[in-house]
Amino acid sequence: MDYPKPKEVETAVLDQLESWNKLLPAARTTQQEAILRRVRERLKEMGGPNAVEAGAYHEAGHAVIAIVLGFNVITVGITDLDHEVCDYEIPMPTTEGSARKEILILLSGLAAQHKKHSGSCRRWHSSQDEERINSLAVEVGLDWPKLQEEAVDLVEKHWPIIEQIAQRLLKSKQLSGDEVRQIVRSTQE
Numbered sequence: 427m428d429y430p431k432p433k434e435v436e437t438a439v440l441d442q443l444e445s446w447n448k449l450l451p452a453a454r455t456t457q458q459e460a461i462l463r464r465v466r467e468r469l470k471e472m473g474g475p476n477a478v479e480a481g482a483y484h485e486a487g488h489a490v491i492a493i494v495l496g497f498n499v500i501t502v503g504i505t506d507l508d509h510e511v512c513d514y515e516i517p518m519p520t521t522e523g524s525a526r527k528e529i530l531i532l533l534s535g536l537a538a539q540h541k542k543h544s545g546s547c548r549r550w551h552s553s554q555d556e557e558r559i560n561s562l563a564v565e566v567g568l569d570w571p572k573l574q575e576e577a578v579d580l581v582e583k584h585w586p587i588i589e590q591i592a593q594r595l596l597k598s599k600q601l602s603g604d605e606v607r608q609i610v611r612s613t614q615e
Contacts, residue, residue: 478504479596480543486591487538488512488531489601490584491577493610495527502591503600514603525562529570532559533577538588541581587613 481504489502492514500513512535517524532555563570581588590609594601 479592480539482592482595483542483588484535484539485512486588486595487581488535489514489591489606490538490588490610491534491580492531493607494580494584495531497527497531499603499606501600501602502595502606504595505599520562520565522566522568525566525568526573529559529562529568529573530577530580532556533570533574534581537574537578537581538585538592541585542592 485502485504489499489512492499492512497517498515500515502512504511514531516528535555559570562568587610590613591601591606594605594609
């Protein structure tokens with residue numbers, strides 16, 4: 427499947443903004459200008475040669491650390507258009523222990539991405555992760571910034587496995603939880 431290049435996406439967005447201007451008699455609104463600025467910034471960040479690879483390492487970090495910490499990974503995947511996913515089952519009810527582990531999983535994605543391509547890390551890469559981290563931390567009263575170092579240590583310890591998962595993601599775009607578990611098991615033996 428061929429995906430549009432960042433310049434093609436920017437052109438499409440600019441065309442949409444121009445159509446808004448035709449519908450609205452006034453010049454672009456402040457909101458439209460803000461959208462355009464954000465799109466241009468994001469496209470510039472996405473367009474780097476390592477963007478997809480960075481996303482693969484980010485999701486591989488989540489998946490490997492989730493399995494190491496005893497979570498059931500369902501699937502992990504990437505696309506060429508900045509859409510990444512690592513689905514895992516969340517234990518209920520949330521306890522301080524399960525929240526702590528989930529925060530480590532969430533922090534491990536960015537830690538893995540940073541280890542591979544430190545220049546690729548932008549605030550939007552982890553915005554959903556940060557929202558979930560903050561929610562968990564408030565729910566159970568954890569000081570999550572202290573867990574960042576532990577997440578980096580976990581990524582370091584399991585780096586060879588994270589690299590294998592990321593490389594497989596770059597080839598196949600999606601792995602099942604069973605495939606990830608098999609790689610983790612075979613590497614740990």
